[in-house]
Amino acid sequence: MSPLALPRRRRNERETPSDVPALDPPITVGRWDVSWTLPAALLLLIVVADWRAPEHMRIVTWIGLVPAFAAGMCGVWTTAVFAVVCLGTVIGLEQSLDHRYPMGGSEFLLVVTACVLSVLASALRLRANRQVRRLEDAAQATRLAVLRPIPPRIGGVRTANVYLAAERAAKVGGDFFDVQPTPFGPRVLLGDVQGKGTSAVDAAAALLSAFREAAYYEADLAVVAERLEHRVRRQNQYVSLLGEAGERFATAVLVGLPAEDTGWLEIVNFGHEAPYVITDERVWALPEGEGAPLGLTELTGRLPPVRRVGFPAEATLLLYTDGVSEARDRSGAFLPLAEELERASDTSPRGVVDLVENAVLRHTRGRLTDDTAVLAVCRDPDPPPGGLALD
CATH class of the missing domain: 1.20.58 (Methane Monooxygenase Hydroxylase; Chain G, domain 1)
Structure with missing residues (x-):
């Protein structure tokens, strides 16, 4: 490290x-x-x-x-x-x-x-x-209650992740992620709730709890996305009843990988940064988030569409929050993430997460201005038996 x-x-x-x-x-x-x-x-x-x-x-x-x-x-x-x-x-x-x-x-x-x-x-x-x-x-106990640890192998995928806190004395923020094994294949969620503080953590926890239930029981990824949108609205209504000012919204990426390797994945992007796909041969970005963030889809009148994109069996999917995309050096230059990924010698989830973590810390000289969450997943070529979790 x-x-x-x-x-x-x-x-x-x-x-x-x-x-x-x-x-x-x-x-x-x-x-x-x-x-x-x-x-x-x-x-x-x-x-x-x-x-x-x-x-x-x-x-x-x-x-x-x-x-x-x-x-x-x-x-x-x-x-x-x-x-x-x-x-x-x-x-x-x-x-x-x-x-x-x-x-x-x-x-x-x-x-x-x-x-x-x-x-x-x-x-x-x-x-x-x-x-x-x-x-x-x-x-830290609060963060662990919200962001539960993700096993390195779960539901047919290999995973790696890191959470870098901008404020060392307050290791909680609105960044969230999870991997949920389901009968329809593993599903992944990563996002960032607007704002800071316990209300942002509360909103992130609400989204994660909704994701873990809906992702497991709903076959259609569009229904899962709809459940997430409804959960944010209900959370905002609840907060307003408490007399707290301001509604929360969240940018997020929802991904579904079919149970069998079909060479593609499904993705719903709620105004979030485009994920990257990394193989030994090349690196490319998935579609940008053209939809509104969770909690603001009423402004557009519809949810973002479910897109089916190519995902080779040997590829690693990288998802990250704006702590990566908006990382700046002393001159104000942004981190050239695509260039860093193209130099990756290890394209496994662990290798990709390590590369991004070190690149962010090196580029910012350790002076993070925002919490940073990084999650990478790839298909497990030899998944262990009985890997389906019920929670």
């Missing part, structure tokens, strides 16, 4: 709150915590400098920087130890050196104050980190 991706979990693995990296991880070498080495080195440098400095220079007054550095890198007890050592060092140097310019009482009081404040700052830093960590755990 790219170092820029460290704050964010990837792959098809279930991420529990305890899996989330610490906000302020210690500096380690192997299994050893070496965060204390920088304050210790600074302390040694100040002592040596004061020992060798001319009599009119008192470098030791800078020793208050040592516990300040420790407060930003170490725990409370380690910071307290550095504070005590620094005070002892000051007293020891004053007694060992016959200075013409001894440290005054105000200077010593300044060092004492710096040591005490550093210990307090360390305690406050750790307390704030614990608070943010609890918020991260709650947000």
